[in-house]
Amino acid sequence: GMGRQASLPSIHLYFCTHRTVIEPKLLGRVNSTVSRSSSVGASAAFDIQKSNITSYAFLDDGPKVRLYVDLPGIQDACVAGSSGGDDEAAPAKVDLEWSESSMCLLVTNYPKAGEERCLSFGRLYGEIEKGVVKTKKERLVVTLVKKEKKVEPKEEGGDGGEESNNAAGDDESQQKEPEYEEWPAIAAKD
Numbered sequence: 001g002m003g004r005q006a007s008l009p010s011i012h013l014y015f016c017t018h019r020t021v022i023e024p025k026l027l028g029r030v031n032s033t034v035s036r037s038s039s040v041g042a043s044a045a046f047d048i049q050k051s052n053i054t055s056y057a058f059l060d061d062g063p064k065v066r067l068y069v070d071l072p073g074i075q076d077a078c079v080a081g082s083s084g085g086d087d088e089a090a091p092a093k094v095d096l097e098w099s100e101s102s103m104c105l106l107v108t109n110y111p112k113a114g115e116e117r118c119l120s121f122g123r124l125y126g127e128i129e130k131g132v133v134k135t136k137k138e139r140l141v142v143t144l145v146k147k148e149k150k151v152e153p154k155e156e157g158g159d160g161g162e163e164s165n166n167a168a169g170d171d172e173s174q175q176k177e178p179e180y181e182e183w184p185a186i187a188a189k190d
Contacts, residue, residue, distance in 0.1 A: 053119035098131030
């Protein structure tokens with residue numbers, strides 16, 4: 001019975017080595033390039049690989065947050081090519097993608113055709129319910145509308161209730177003011 005026992009471990013060994021050598025090597029190669037490049041400098045909340053707009057001004061304006069991104073000549077660049085009929089000059093295009101907690105501003109064909117500029121935040125400081133971008137002559141203005149802080153709905157029957165109960169009336173009228181979280185920064189801290 002010795003011969004049979006000897007052959008079992010060798011098959012087992014073959015499977016082990018086969019699995020460890022071949023499969024993870026393939027996975028490992030893919031993973032390491034992806035995770036290494038994105039984790040090295042990307043401790044910031046936005047995606048460094050995507051974002052190449054590095055300077056912007058940020059303003060917390062109560063219910064809204066504004067981002068001012070200076071892009072010299074952006075307005076003209078957006079119009080270029082559409083009127084001149086010149087095939088060379090593809091007009092610049094400004095897109096804003098947003099979700100409740102992220103935004104990505106993408107400017108294509110700027111500063112010249114075929115190039116793009118991007119400002120991306122994978123995690124915003126708070127939740128938003130709307131994102132809008134306006135193109136000015138030398139800059140883009142992104143407006144993010146914050147979601148209101150959840151306050152119990154006091155609207156219904158608020159007017160009737162106020163006369164009957166004056167003590168609570170003052171509290172109630174203050175509660176009706178929508179509250180917004182202050183954003184010390186545009187991106188969430190990890």
